[in-house]
Amino acid sequence: MDELAIAGRRFGSRLILGTGGAANHAQLADAITASGTELVTVALRRVDPAAAGSVLDVIERCGVGVLPNTAGCRTAEQAVRTARLAREAFATDWVKLEVIGDEDSLLPDPVELLDAAETLVGEGFTVLPYTNDDPILARRLEEAGCAAVMPLAAPIGTGLGIRNPHNLALICEQAEVPVICDAGIGTASDAAQAMELGCSAVLLATAVTRAADPALMARAMREAVSAGRAARLAGRIPRRPLARASTSFEGIADL
Amino acid sequence: MDELAIAGRRFGSRLILGTGGAANHAQLADAITASGTELVTVALRRVDPAAAGSVLDVIERCGVGVLPNTAGCRTAEQAVRTARLAREAFATDWVKLEVIGDEDSLLPDPVELLDAAETLVGEGFTVLPYTNDDPILARRLEEAGCAAVMPLAAPIGTGLGIRNPHNLALICEQAEVPVICDAGIGTASDAAQAMELGCSAVLLATAVTRAADPALMARAMREAVSAGRAARLAGRIPRRPLARASTSFEGIADL
């Protein structure tokens, strides 16, 4: 059985779903179910007395795990404090660590990110850092004790797909923790490609939650991740510049 | 139920498998089964008294349909004669029409191909032409009465994936018969992308039969075609140059 293991925890699904962007809780529940995911992300925000129900109810009903993120944090200190609050609120020491450099690109700040990762690992957190596609930073995060590294395909919400397959492949070759492609996935073939490059899993939100039909796209992503994983394991044919006949010319009739 | 219809015949699977390149009949049978295909191609060659069993036995056991091809033909006349012989041998008037321009690239000869298509349509054949990715030739083949058009992703057996997505998309937009991406697929994400571009089905052989694990790659292709189809129907998010937060900044804590 080809399971994914992160920090010793086993998952049958290699798709992690972000809950951001869903139009409502019903649509979110359908998407979670269709995706087959076992782990979804949530953010921590000020309580809203006017809020009708909590995303936690949806997650509980779907019977999936929760992965709090530190979305919106700009400094290591903010992210560390947010992670501590998330641990208190959700009784989990897992965190999707996000420390962004600016609000236009939402790209990670490598220095603050590494700093926060080191602190949180030291406090016993299971840290899954959202990082850029730099193989060196990925290794330093692994060396800092992160349970996985989560390089982006492209900036959050862009749907541009894998901008730099070469870097993603380098990261996968060298990593000894799971590599989870996080952010920038736009459609099913992007998710399949991430797995073919050697990723252990894919994390995506917008591609599903903002699709015209989120539940159908969720199913597409489930199949694509599974297809990409199988293709990786099956050993693809080499790319060749010239054609190679799939039908032999031997025994061809003289007509 | 999202079925594929070619010339009025309905298929639950959108994957057509070529049988060329399989190491042996057992491996072929496993791949056919794992792929979920309902239609496989065969070629016509001189009988070989030494042959141990026939590919037809495999196909029969798998309970799938047979699509004869005219692989190796260089002229319209050869291809037409081969199609007539295939009709006699397999009691089907369906034919994958292949007329190649040379044996290095195995690329179709547009003039001979169109000529053969017109003749065979006139003789009542159901013609599925293997063509290049030229939108004009695709339309002329459709106007000639072909039941589908089968543009290549890349030359046969190269595994290069979709060389020109722009042309493939143009063909899909204009065609009123099914567009089947034929040849050049290397891995699962290629097949998913073909479907996302608007293809109705994918035909591949080498990518599965010459993979290290043909049955596993066949499963990958089945899932990839299904994923790509679902993604197409689900309405993907637009590509945007700048990031868009999947987590709102609203209500963010001041930490």
Add this chain to the structure above:
Amino acid sequence: MDELAIAGRRFGSRLILGTGGAANHAQLADAITASGTELVTVALRRVDPAAAGSVLDVIERCGVGVLPNTAGCRTAEQAVRTARLAREAFATDWVKLEVIGDEDSLLPDPVELLDAAETLVGEGFTVLPYTNDDPILARRLEEAGCAAVMPLAAPIGTGLGIRNPHNLALICEQAEVPVICDAGIGTASDAAQAMELGCSAVLLATAVTRAADPALMARAMREAVSAGRAARLAGRIPRRPLARASTSFEGIADL
């Protein structure tokens, strides 16, 4: 001296400029001069009594050659008749042969194009056919006696650059007449890439005539074509998946 020879006529410049799209004759003259071209295309249209001056005056002042095209023709007959009229009007038997399949894509019709080429070669024309990027059609045009083949980079006026470098390279490898990349070039790097792939020259119009500063873009194209040609002849380094130090580690200090 690295000259281009087409049908025995020698050119110092490997850039052919289309005159379509220029805002006015002054701008066109500046662009022609800045481009360093020795050959420009014109179309044949009904005389317009209201026309202020002729594009021929511009061409004469710039001292460059004229290459009539058959733009807008949909059938071989129209194209052949247009070529004959162009020969009468401009006293040249050179023609850029264009036979389009539809007016949305402006893509060539392979069958009509080949038919027209055969007729015109038979009538002693020097035929430069605008074709798609199909290596087989390119070879058939060469076999028909065309003086060059002019595959597109992308559809006319799209500025998408080279959609299928693989096909363009195949055409260049096999052709024994000059290969001129015609249509679809958007910017300088596209033109350089066409030459690096093995093209003997580049033909473009829109990229220069509709640029914000046509004369400056014309200069850019002149330099890009020259750069791409030189890079091709200079023998580029191989692409390698892993890094290779340009600075030796030998003798590095222990600091």
Add this chain to the structure above:
Amino acid sequence: MDELAIAGRRFGSRLILGTGGAANHAQLADAITASGTELVTVALRRVDPAAAGSVLDVIERCGVGVLPNTAGCRTAEQAVRTARLAREAFATDWVKLEVIGDEDSLLPDPVELLDAAETLVGEGFTVLPYTNDDPILARRLEEAGCAAVMPLAAPIGTGLGIRNPHNLALICEQAEVPVICDAGIGTASDAAQAMELGCSAVLLATAVTRAADPALMARAMREAVSAGRAARLAGRIPRRPLARASTSFEGIADL
């Protein structure tokens, strides 16, 4: 006059040449001359009593400036010490700052690089850091007082060209110091593309020094950089999915 200014120093050429990889001093001198560069890089290594002549002699003869690098350094401390030694040896406070994360990818270490840049800026160096294509790190280097940022196209010596044009464009949009594309360029069109994306200059070594004909490739790069710069300034046409006629249909004859 379109000059490049770095830290107030003006350059007519936008090409910086690395001297690594040249087979001998004569070949290097020819390449420097053909490239038109005004600035070349050198490394600092232990003196070799057996060395026949110094690269400094070549540089002096060519009358170009020298830019010492810190190639091979793995830590901020090594790089800072190397820069100080270079200042002593070459009487220049300019330094190409290179701090690599490992010797396979030769990719920069973001944390050590930023640390070294801050120290050297504090000591009055004019710091030109070789960095990855992360827009956040580029901005932090600029904020640290670097005189330019030098993001890579691809890993050193790979010749893969621009792996992530999207990131390079983001860096160029936001930077207020010159952006110099450094490393990974393979051929002329790569250099032109870097300039079209908004880079102020290109730094390359291997692409020229290891080409079959270094001097010819150097000329190609000079023209390509100039072409790309002009194309950027000239305002390229937009990319459009559908064709746009460069020849009007108006007044077309009825033939």
Add this chain to the structure above:
Amino acid sequence: MKFALNGRAHDGPATVADAVRSALGAASAAASGRGIAVAVNGEVVPRSEWHRPLRDGDAVEVLTATQGG
């Protein structure tokens, strides 16, 4: 005394628990306080210490889960 609760100024004596109640209002989570975390001046205050009185100038954040990517 004054304190800030989720960015808004509040007045008068209060414990952390008071602040949580006032922040939650009618919110569904109110009952259990499930999925809630509290920070005072950036540091977590575990449920076991919610009886703690706030000090003048304290900044209280009462947070819970929202959809996030």
Add this chain to the structure above:
Amino acid sequence: MKFALNGRAHDGPATVADAVRSALGAASAAASGRGIAVAVNGEVVPRSEWHRPLRDGDAVEVLTATQGG
């Protein structure tokens, strides 16, 4: 008799040369007729035969160079 000149209906007897003159009007090319080609019913009529009278129903095209890609 009737003939079409560059798509427009014309009347009365005329030679090819007449048609050319009427098509060119004031156009600069008029003088020399340089860069001009004429087709009657799709076939080229060389300058040497412009004296030829048109026949009823003839379609005359008088063409010259325009900007083109």
Add this chain to the structure above:
Amino acid sequence: MKFALNGRAHDGPATVADAVRSALGAASAAASGRGIAVAVNGEVVPRSEWHRPLRDGDAVEVLTATQGG
């Protein structure tokens, strides 16, 4: 008389059926002749006409299915 069978020269009088039998040899399809097609000089000979005698110089092709893409 001489004829070619799948590219090899053969001798002596024969019908199409004879040729098929000799081509098939021990091949599994032999029994049924299932999945077999025959061309003489490029044209299909339906099973119903296999009794037809071959003529001198005939080129006979006996074909069946093989793996193909």
Add this chain to the structure above:
Amino acid sequence: MKFALNGRAHDGPATVADAVRSALGAASAAASGRGIAVAVNGEVVPRSEWHRPLRDGDAVEVLTATQGG
């Protein structure tokens, strides 16, 4: 006393200048010492201080320009 010069062990009393001379040997740069920099234990030693005697265990690096990217 012992010191390391460009990674090799050396013996006996010496100044920085001695070390430089021995490192340069016949190298062309010798004359001027142009384009040379010296570090002792990682720190630059400016030319003006080359007269300085080395201490036991010093690591001396005598560096110059080489081709580099």
